[in-house]
Amino acid sequence: MLKIIKLILSLSVLLGLILAPISFISNVNAQTNNGTVYYTIKKDDTFYLLGSRFNSSVREIRSINTKINPYNLKIGSKIKLPIGTGILIHHVLKGDTLGKIAPKYNSTVSLIAAKNYIRNPNLIYSGDILAIDKRKNILTQISGNWKSTNMTKWSGTTAVITPTGTNTFNIDISAYQVHLTANGYEVPHMGDMEGKGTIKNDKIHFIVDENMSGDISLQNEKLIINYNGPRNYQAGANVIYDTDFIRQ
Incomplete structure (x- = not known):
């Protein structure tokens, strides 16, 4: 009987030594x-x-x-x-x-x-x-309200990214530019474009329609929009070429 108890104790110790590394790794x-x-x-x-x-x-x-x-x-x-x-x-x-x-x-x-x-x-x-x-979810990083860094030319221009799912979002860019006429008058130019975006394999892509799409990236806490399409295709398109965005 004593031998059996000793055998059980020995097996318990051995099992503990075997499982310890597994527990540590987990x-x-x-x-x-x-x-x-x-x-x-x-x-x-x-x-x-x-x-x-x-x-x-x-x-x-x-x-x-x-x-x-x-x-x-x-x-x-x-x-x-x-x-x-x-x-x-x-x-x-x-x-x-x-x-x-x-x-x-x-x-x-x-x-x-x-x-x-x-x-x-x-x-x-x-x-x-x-x-x-540790990293925040990419969608969390880009979501929210952004403003143009080009305050001279594009003062008042904003980009708003709103999550619609785990990896999907809406983007709304409101472009605002004050233009000086030959007579010295300030004429505001305004435009708005809306699109839908997806995140896949760390790539952030959005599309407005069949002629307008783009990619978004974050660099040094700035929102960078790389736009694919005619520069003057739609009101608001110009701003994407001329500015990036920071948090409002």
Whole structure:
């Protein structure tokens, strides 16, 4: 009887050791931020680059790795990395690709590759640790009221983007321009155009009709509209060529 009890206890301990790594990986792949993670040093790693990658700092990394010489990192050695605010951690599993990982975190392949200094986005390895910036949904980022940055020529021009679904929206551009006549009179030119948009594979596209469409992007917190169609096709079309937009 005593032998049977000992056998059961031994099997319980062994099972716990087997399941522990699985539990650790599952937890780490969840949306966590802050805390620490164990990391294996790779070629070209430095405390500075790791700090930048994981939103930490050289000082913070050194403070919890006091026995590690930051100027003589050994490839294959393990260190403890502090995870800064706004970072999610993903442990790469067999079969993972950046294309599969990115949608899970509302990110993109290019953003994850750049954050983790990945030269070839098609080449990641099981066991790699990826730092992923928390991102708002793209539609959330572009929705709302925007105003022209060209206040001299297009003062009063606005763009309003209203969500209509998970990845669809309406866009309404109200163009307003004050034009000086030869006699020196100020004549306001106004126009309005409305379109419907979709977001697919991180591409933001809208269409007004069969002759007018365009793409939208966010750059340095500015809304950029790249328009495809005749410049003077419809009132409001000119403004897309002459301005970008900032939040109202």
